[in-house]
Amino acid sequence: MATSPQEVTEQVTEEVTEPVTGAPGPAGRGARVLVVGAGVVGLTCAVVLAEDGFEVNVLARDLPPETTSAVAAALWFPYRALPQDRVTDWAATSYQRFARLAREDESAGVDLVPGADLARTPGAKPWWAAAVPGLRPLDDPPDGYAGGWEFEAPVVDSGSYLPWLVARLSALGGTLTRQALPALPDNAPILVNCTGLAARALARDRSVTPVRGQLVVLDQVGVTRWWADDTEPERPLYVVPRRRSVVVGGTAEPDDWDTRPRPETTRDLLAAAARLEPALAGARVLRERVGLRPARPSVRVEARPGEAGRLVVHCYGHGGSGFTVSWGCAAEVAGLVRAHVG
Ligand SMILES: Cc1cc2nc3c(=O)[nH]c(=O)nc-3n(C[C@H](O)[C@H](O)[C@H](O)COP(=O)(O)OP(=O)(O)OC[C@H]3O[C@@H](n4cnc5c(N)ncnc54)[C@H](O)[C@@H]3O)c2cc1C
Structure with a gap:
């Protein structure tokens, strides 16, 4: 609870x-x-x-x-953080602790959820691959994608x-x-x-500078997999199912301090998410959120x-x-x- x-x-x-x-x-x-x-x-x-x-x-x-x-999608997924070697080590430690919490303490709000890091062109493993157990090539990528890497990721309900x-x-x-x-x-x-x-x-x-991120929280309409596409650094796209909602993001706007949601961004996010997960078309919007990532x-x-x-x-x-x-x-x-x- x-x-x-x-x-x-x-x-x-x-x-x-x-x-x-x-x-x-x-x-x-x-x-x-x-x-x-x-x-x-x-x-x-x-x-x-x-x-x-x-x-x-x-x-x-x-x-x-x-x-x-509290705004974050809070998917375990190394993104916009460096240096790669230290981030991979820290992320590996976190993966293990989150996985244990997912198994042992339901009240923490952490679940291990299957999903995929999507790629528009076939490519090498992500730089943080060593942090993830069970990373494997994605067999059946969604339309518009050439491949990707699937694994179970901790999804944290903040x-x-x-x-x-x-x-x-x-x-x-x-x-x-x-x-x-x-x-x-x-x-x-x-x-x-x-x-x-x-x-x-x-x-x-x-x-330390802000990287603005906007996301939308939708009704949970039966989405069971997460998707993440970070091939366009300023326009990441992710769909993250939680127990009772689905988080759809996002944006990554450097040096933008504006914390008000932009309606046109919400519209674009909803359209992109529905292309990945057709069940999300028409899903009720529960919240629009903006946060400023502490980039360095x-x-x-x-x-x-x-x-x-x-x-x-x-x-x-x-x-x-x-x-x-x-x-x-x-x-x-x-x-x-x-x-x-x-
Ligand atoms: C849209 C969006 C999506 C994201 N998705 C993910 C994701 O899927 N996975 C992931 O890992 N990360 C994600 N992030 C990034 C993540 O949210 C941040 O990296 C993280 O929240 C940083 O945590 P923090 O504790 O350093 O900062 P904060 O959460 O900002 O906390 C800072 C704390 O410092 C306190 N503080 C500040 N100034 C003072 C002061 N003068 N006196 C006392 N206290 C002070 C604040 O009050 C606050 O309590 C996302 C971020 C955004 C914006």
């Missing part, structure tokens, strides 16, 4: 005015870690750190249902999954507090910066020593792959924190 935004907010401390950075706390495992950001990246880092025995507090301006992560992460963090003793920070706190002994696009200002990193020439997962033995770990710039690489990046972040505390 999906957790409602209301239930999520019940697990959240209301806004505070003083930064919740806390006293230094114990050293080693059990040390306090402050995570800034409650999108999929911040929450996953928080969960993995809490699983490792750290005392984790998350601060965020936007609660999970209000983040870019409406269930982000609250699941909050509940998991809470069960491990972690907290989530709404707070808009004017700057990254400089007095936290260990700080993990997962502020997505806002790292542009908070980490003074101008290489390469994802930043990096530890920076601060003053007086403090540590800042940056984890942002995941582009179109925040869900896809989330568990792998979080494992790396936790490793950096462990190395620091000794």
Whole structure:
């Protein structure tokens, strides 16, 4: 059963005015870690750190249902994130964790769904092929396609999954507090910066830029396979079936900050989706959503020593792959924190 935004907010401390950075706390495992950001990246880092025995507090301006992560189609699919070797490793780790969740915990809202990465011309395996078990050539591509690669991909229903992460963090003793920070706190002994696009200002990193994405959520009309076509970088097309809806996207518009849905884009998406999945023709539109992917020439997962033995770990710039690489990046972040505390 999906957790409602209301239930999520019940697990959240209301806004505070003083930064919740806390006293230094114990050293080693059990040390306090402050995570800034409650999108999929911040929450996953928080969960993995809490699983490792750290005392984790998350601060965020936007609660999970209000983040870019809540807009995502949330198909496991490496897209617009670099460098390829690290993304492949992070994506492989995430695939395994999502697959386990799909098998073991229905409430997480993760399913393994068959589908295909489509190609307009016959080609080599995708660069991230090593991350996926069971990748095989697509025998019977839809009209207009020459081939592709099929496999079972994790499909994450963010409406269930982000609250699941909050509940998991809470069960491990972690907290989530709404707070808009004017700057990254400089007095936290260990700080993990997962502020997505806002790292542009908070980490003074101008290489983080928005890539606008628009999608449409339709009634579930019996679609059982996902499709993804990323052959045109600015015009990706994907159909992602969830349990009770189907997500159809999308667009990828660099440096476009406009978060209002464009009706002509919705029209084009519906027509393209119905060509791939005729059952979608006339399906009821439930929502139109726009999000700004936090793009960066390469994802930043990096530890920076601060003053007086403090540590800042940056984890942002995941582009179109925040869900896809989330568990792998979080494992790396936790490793950096462990190395620091000794
Ligand atoms: C249309 C669309 C489709 C997508 N589809 C997929 C997909 O199928 N698969 C996939 O893997 N990825 C997909 N993505 C990409 C994915 O959504 C992002 O990579 C991911 O959401 C980034 O997560 P994040 O946690 O870094 O950022 P966010 O979700 O943006 O979270 C950032 C957090 O930082 C907080 N913050 C910011 N500033 C402050 C401040 N001053 N003080 C305190 N807190 C602050 C915010 O409030 C928020 O809680 C898609 C994106 C879009 C837009």
